[in-house]
Amino acid sequence: MNDTTPGPLAQDGTLALRVLREHLASVYAGHTTAIAAHGVFALAIGVFGYFNVLPGHRALVLGIVTTIVLMDLYVLLSKRWTPAVPLADSPRWARRYTVHVTLVSAMTAPCSLFLVALQSPAMTTFVTVVIMGSWTRAVQARWPLKGAMFGYGIPMMSGLIVALAWYGSMLNWFLAGFALLNLVLTLREGVKQNERLTASLMLQFENEALAAQLREQVAATERASAEKTRFLAAASHDLRQPMHAIALFGAALGSTLRRRPEIQNVERLMRAVDALGASLDTMLDISRLDAGVVQAAPRALSLDALLIPLHHTFSAQAERKRLQLRVRASGLWIHSDPQLLYRMLSNLVDNALKYTTQGGVTVIARPRGDQAWIEVRDTGIGIAPEQRDRIFEEFYQVDNLGRDRSRGLGIGLSIVQRLSRLLGHRIELRSHIGRGTRFRVVLPLAEASEASAGAFSPLDLELPVRQRFEVPALRGRVLLIDDEEEIRKAMTELMSAYGIEVAAVADEAEAVALLTGPGAQEPPVALLLCDYRLSSGVDGLELGLRLRERFQLDAPMLLITGETAPERLQRVRASGVPVLFKPVTAAMLMQAMAELVPAERRTEAPDA
Structure with missing residues (x-):
């Protein structure tokens, strides 16, 4: 060679x-x-x-x-x-x-x-x-x-x-033989060394090539993930805009027809809006977790303080499917973030109920050394071994080729996986086809000193059970900035139905004209309500902060957005300005506004 x-x-x-x-x-x-x-x-x-x-x-x-x-x-x-x-x-x-x-x-x-x-x-x-x-x-x-x-x-x-x-001569023949032997042995060793050097370099370059390919694949995967995130963010935003308008007009219509028979149609409309809004909020949860805006705050808490509301939340859903939902009290004290752990368990129970047609779902917890095992068991269809890694992928669903909407979007377990990484709680899975599935959450028990100091209550959980809300008693008007005329009309009608005066503008120029024109401070601006993404790429957050500084507005600010892009969520969180995500219901809007004004000026609205 x-x-x-x-x-x-x-x-x-x-x-x-x-x-x-x-x-x-x-x-x-x-x-x-x-x-x-x-x-x-x-x-x-x-x-x-x-x-x-x-x-x-x-x-x-x-x-x-x-x-x-x-x-x-x-x-x-x-x-x-x-x-x-x-x-x-x-x-x-x-x-x-x-x-x-x-x-x-x-x-x-x-x-x-x-x-x-x-x-x-x-x-x-x-x-x-x-x-x-x-x-x-x-x-x-x-x-x-x-x-x-x-x-x-x-x-x-x-x-x-x-x-x-x-x-x-005798000496010459001896030296000739010795020289020939030296030539053969040295060349033979040289060939071996050459092959070793070549093989070593080949392996080095092949490893470098594989490493380069791996880096390219990782980069391609990251690009695909980023593109997917951007697509979902754009799709979510575009879907949230009309849903936001429908929710606002529906709320305004419901306020008008509150005591008339037609209110049933409005309620059906709002239930459909709430269902779609819940799906969009699920995609928002993925974006918030990917963006790192969700921060864990672990503490000592009684596990029963989570299990009791968990049973209350899903008992009606189990009854509708004629399933048994058993949540066994444990008496354990654990160390975790109550809100995030509750969301993990909620998603696991919800997923179990969706894929179980007979039998039931059991939630049980028991201590194992210095750890607690929380298990969610069902008697559902089970998960095949080749699908067990894929079930944590976004939008992947077992045995749902027809995309039955009653089984959700296929994001619940993706959220569980992300939350388990954020909290450091290991997830274990065991399943048998036709017999059911068991998910196990492994988390630390609380120390005795922590348990004695803990005082977490089920009432501390942020559960969507409120049917009444407070209406802000504003000493002034709301300055609404939104570039879409339909949204401005819907927001104005909704807030007017609750006695709130609104000045609605489309952009900065109109806002400046309103604040500098005749009677600009009559009545004064009591709340600045801005859409985050305005026309021509204008940033609603920057615009609102700029107006407050320029006109020295002593008024709180509230953002409304349909954005789910991780980088935008990070920026909003860093600003410290409260934000509502579209579609916004009347209860959500009024409660958020009420929380931004002094408590002594709040009144309570009737059932929404």
């Missing part, structure tokens, strides 16, 4: 060329030293021979030595390989190097023949030792290039062996 032929590990030409390039770098790193040493070696032999031959032969010795030194100078002064040489030119430079060292070696061979011919045992032994030592040292520097190794060693050593054999 020559220097330009890829080895057995090479799977493509580029890999073989990269290996050859490294070999060239290795041999050229010691090129100057090797050639200079060869020149010194030639001069040493010349000086020794000059003073140990007949006077008539001295001119021949000088001629041979001079030729060798001139050849060494030519090789040293010739154009050398550098890392700037193109990769494709590596084979040509390998051949060039091989030719140079072969010529240098071939010019050295006559020295052996001439000096051995003197028939001096001392001269013969000296020449043999010097040439073999020079060859052995030089060939080690040329292991990376097999052709150069053979080209340098064979001419020089062959000249010595032929000279020793030609002028045969």
Whole structure:
């Protein structure tokens, strides 16, 4: 195999060329030293021979030595390989190097023949030792290039062996055999070293290529995930806008028709809006978790304080499907974030109920050492082994090719997985087809000191059970900034139905005109209500803050948005400005506004 032929590990030409390039770098790193040493070696032999031959032969010795030194100078002064040489030119430079060292070696061979011919045992032994030592040292520097190794060693050593054999004597025959054995063994070791070096470089470059491919795949996956997140954010925003308007108009219509028979149709409409809003909020939860805006606040709490409301929340759903829902009290104290853990357990129970048609769902907790195991067991359809990793993927659902809407969007377990990572609670899964599934949440028990200090109550959970809300008694009007006319009309009608005066504008120019025109402060602005994304890319958050500073408005600010993009959620959270996510119901809007004004100026609204 020559220097330009890829080895057995090479799977493509580029890999073989990269290996050859490294070999060239290795041999050229010691090129100057090797050639200079060869020149010194030639001069040493010349000086020794000059003073140990007949006077008539001295001119021949000088001629041979001079030729060798001139050849060494030519090789040293010739154009050398550098890392700037193109990769494709590596084979040509390998051949060039091989030719140079072969010529240098071939010019050295006559020295052996001439000096051995003197028939001096001392001269013969000296020449043999010097040439073999020079060859052995030089060939080690040329292991990376097999052709150069053979080209340098064979001419020089062959000249010595032929000279020793030609002028045969017991000593010469012994030295010739020794030199031949040295040549064979050294070349054999050189071939092995060359193969080891080549294999090592092949493996290194293959690993680098695999690492590069892995980085590309990771980058592609991250790009796909980012694109998916952007798509979902855009889709969510575009869906939330009309849903927001429907919710507002529905709330205003419900306020008008509160005591008329037509209110049933309004209630049906609002239930449909709430259902779609819940689906959109689920996608929002994914975005909030991915954005890192959800922060865990673990504390000691009684597990029963979560299990009791969990049973209350899902008992009606279980009854509708004629399933048994058993939630067993445990008396355990655990260390976790109550809101996030409750959401985890809620999603697991909700998922179990959706995929169970007979039997029931059981929630049980028990201590194991310094840990608590919370298990959600069902008698549902079960999960096949090949699907157990996929169930945590977004929008993946088991046995729901028809996308039955009653089984949700397929995001619940994705949220569970993200929450488990955020909280550091391990999730374990065990399932049998046709027999059911068990999810286990493994979390730490609370220390005795923590348990004695804990005072978490089920009432502390943020559960969607409020049917009444407070109406803000504002000493002034609401300045509403939204670029969509339908939203402005719906918001104005809704707030007007609850006795709230509204000044609605589409952009900054209209807001400035309103605040600087006649009677600008009559009545004063008591609340600034801004949409986050306005027309032409205007940022509602920046606009609201700018107006408050410019006109020194001593009024709280509330953002409304349909955004779910992680980077935008992070920015909103960092601002500290309260935010509502579309679609916004009357209860959500009024309660958020009420919480921004002093408590003594709140009144309570009738059932929404």
